[in-house]
Amino acid sequence: MHQVKTTCPYCGVGCGVNATVAENGTLSAVEGDREHPANFGRLCVKGSALHETLGEQGRLIKPRVDGEEVSWEQALSVTAERLNTLRAKHGNQSVAAYLSGQLLTEDYYVANKLFKGFLGTPHLDTNSRLCMASAVAGYKRAFGADAVPCNYEDLEEAELVVLVGSNLAWNHPVLYQRIKVAKERNPLMRVVVIDPRVTDSCEIANLYLGIKPGSDAVLFNGLLAWMAAKNKLDTLYLERHTQGIDDALSAAQQSAGSIAEVAAACEVDAERLETLYYWFASQLHVVTLYSQGVNQSSSGTDKCNAIINCHLAGGKIGLPGAGPFSITGQPNAMGGREVGGLANQMAAHMDYDTPGARELVSRFWATDNLAPILPEGPGHKAVDLFDAIERGEIKVLWVMATNPAISLPDAAHVRAALEKCPLVIVSECTADTDMLPYADIVLPASGWSEKDGTVTNSERRISRQRGMLPLPGEARHDWQIICDVAKQLGFGEAFAYTHPSEIFDEHARLSGVDNTGATQRLFDISGLAELGRDGYDALAPIQWPVNRDAPQGTARLFEAGQFATPDGRAKLLPITPRGPEKALSAAFPLRLNTGRIRDQWHTMTRTARSPRLMNHRAEPFMEVHPDDAARAGVTDQALGVLTAATGEYRARVRVAHSQRRGEVFVPIHWTDCFTHSARSSALIDGITDPLSGQPEAKHGAVALAALPTAWQATLFVADHALASLPDAPRWCASDYWTRIPMRGCQRWQLAGSRAVSDWFRQMGEWLSASPALWCEDAATGRLRAAGIENGRLSWWLMVGPPSELPGFAWLEARFNDDAVSDAHRRRLLAGCDDGAVDSGPVVCSCHQVGQTSIVEAIRRGDTSVEALGARLACGTQCGSCIPELKSLLEEERPHARAEQIPASEMV
Missing domain, CATH: 3.40.50.740 (Rossmann fold)
Structure with a gap:
């Protein structure tokens, strides 16, 4: 057994990983590398499950x-x-x-x-x-080079961190945890979240601005104009190190107007907006961290430059804890x-x-x-x-x-x-x-x-x-x-x-x-030339430039105010804000937003190989505001369909107050390999930023309706049984299906618009087999059945809404048994042990702790994240679930207080 220092292959944080290779040549465990300066030992839930995603099964091995x-x-x-x-x-x-x-x-x-x-x-x-083309174009226009000026330590040294279009808690969890810890150590540090959605990143926010999608440039133009009006520009820095302030300011003043006008254009509270402006202008050490919510726009480059303009105008760059910081999506x-x-x-x-x-x-x-x-x-x-x-x-x-x-x-x-x-x-x-x-x-x-x-x-x-x-x-x-x-x-x-x-x-x-x-x-790593194989193998993490002048690398750029432009000056750009190019209409009245979720990565070819990463959000979904759901006639956990001029998207509805009215969010991860018609890209037009070529993936136009269903079902099929079935199983002809990889089996959530008159015949068509066990209630249309071959559980079916399902842990374990015991056979149709309690949807993926268990613990008196961690272990590993734990604590505290008050004292 030995350890190898390597790097995580997920997001752009670039966490160091210590991987343990067992004597049999397999990867048995991973942990964060405490010596790596990107993460100092932290890993998110995806990184901590890397060893669970390996193996030759499902790999291409021949041309x-x-x-x-x-x-x-x-x-x-x-x-x-x-x-x-x-x-x-x-x-x-x-x-x-x-x-x-x-x-x-x-x-x-x-x-x-x-x-x-x-x-x-x-x-x-x-x-x-x-992912990052607009950020690249913005940096090149302002600085003369594709050069991120900041480093991660700046996030900890800042007096103000502004998150724009970035759900850092889910998409870059390790950086989120670094900021959270820094904020706990420095009570004067402030965090502002600017995002149309209320996300888990808001858990550490001192101020939240739920802006209208696409209005980022208006907000930052307004900030530049406000700074000028309040004499908050760093005129000395502007004179010595920049050009273009007059044109940039003129454009900002023409497009922004008063605080009230900017607030109205962005659809935010004017007092909150002015609070942001005051905090930004009053602090020197400000980091603005921005990502896809800014970049994925037909005017993404201009939005980036609107942000950079404010930093240059205030001299908030080239200093510890200061700068415009684009956070990358890929490793x-x-x-x-x-x-x-x-x-x-x-x-x-x-x-x-x-x-x-x-x-x-x-x-x-x-x-x-x-x-x-x-x-x-x-x-x-x-x-x-x-x-x-x-x-x-x-x-x-x-x-x-x-x-x-x-x-x-x-x-x-x-x-x-x-x-x-x-x-x-x-x-x-x-x-x-x-x-x-x-x-x-x-x-x-x-x-x-x-x-x-x-x-x-x-x-x-x-x-x-x-x-x-x-x-x-x-x-x-x-x-x-x-x-x-x-x-x-x-x-x-x-x-x-x-x-x-x-x-x-x-x-x-x-x-x-x-x-x-x-x-x-600026890009120069000539100091790393001629390392030889041994030096290359031993290469420690280092930041470029690395050359004769900076043999140990360069932590921060532009400290001397010298930029990569012909005259050495940074350039402020005149920005005229433009809204999303894809207009809403009577046919497509909802603004579509797309993005990542906490436990999945891109198209799930890696993360779906770890069953526990599938439990947080097992199915494709759409998040809609309650008013929009009611208007469309859909309910929470029902199936819905989004339509656009370019295609449609079928998924489970999640009714969420975190959504603004008139808007809907869908994840990007599901593909035809995992589901029927839940590709987010089918809803997005090929509209791009004219400078960067980056698509406008955050601003689609869609309509919402209920997906008509006569039945819903859940089907489990053992991996060994799937080997004898066609590559595209017959049940995938259903109007809705989603495949969910599990340990030893695959789970399908199914739904159809045509009633099934004979489920036993349907099972025969799907599985080429008859059930060994079954229980049917013709009056309600409910059915449960199981197939057993050679003593092993081969499949399990429940006809009915998924809300009637028990937790899956017990049933999943049965698919990994060598044989179904008599005791388990008696409980097989129930899908759980006698007296077992469903732990609910998984909140903590690291320790597989469900929402029901967490709620029960809160009502018993565990009314803090620390207390929940001590009892259930949730939130004690990567920390990604802590925002959700805090939300549950807020929701359940009234119930907890009521259950702890003796009945004799209640009035």
């Missing part, structure tokens, strides 16, 4: 060509032959790649080098376009940008309009026998790329480690484009994703536990992700696959790497080429 498994030799030969044929016929720009923030920097580097350098196409983009979105993973970039943070960049990169990549053929200008950004595929301009698409059939807006349009593309190559580690049906060639790639390389987190910190487990089957690392194809294409000399350390060394050396004097670029 496929046209649906048939083939050898690597044949796969590589066919890939090169077909790519070369189409490229020769249609030109370099008929070839494209779509990459992912899940790739390591070394993978990204060789992909960019192959496509832009040696295939000569600019059309290489990444799913980071959907290596920043690493991908470093090497040129966006279509408008070259490499090493150079752009096509960087003077001399094309010649510099060309010289650096040239070999004795080959010269690169770098494109002359930027390529298609993500949404435009798939439009170009649909138009027939792109003939070859290579997708790596991502799922555009789910994640891109207007998914039906994307899928139609993929159907038309003559050659689709997919590098993937999972055997079941929505992309694979469109792939002509499938190349099995390594996953998190096998990958070896580096990632860069949201604070510019480069960390090692170290491989711990052997590659399954015939899988290969992405960088190896790219190099193997490059060799088949005749570029072997330029891609003769034998280890990721060699790629990283080349990347580091390129960052330092001609990077001095007037042409100096």
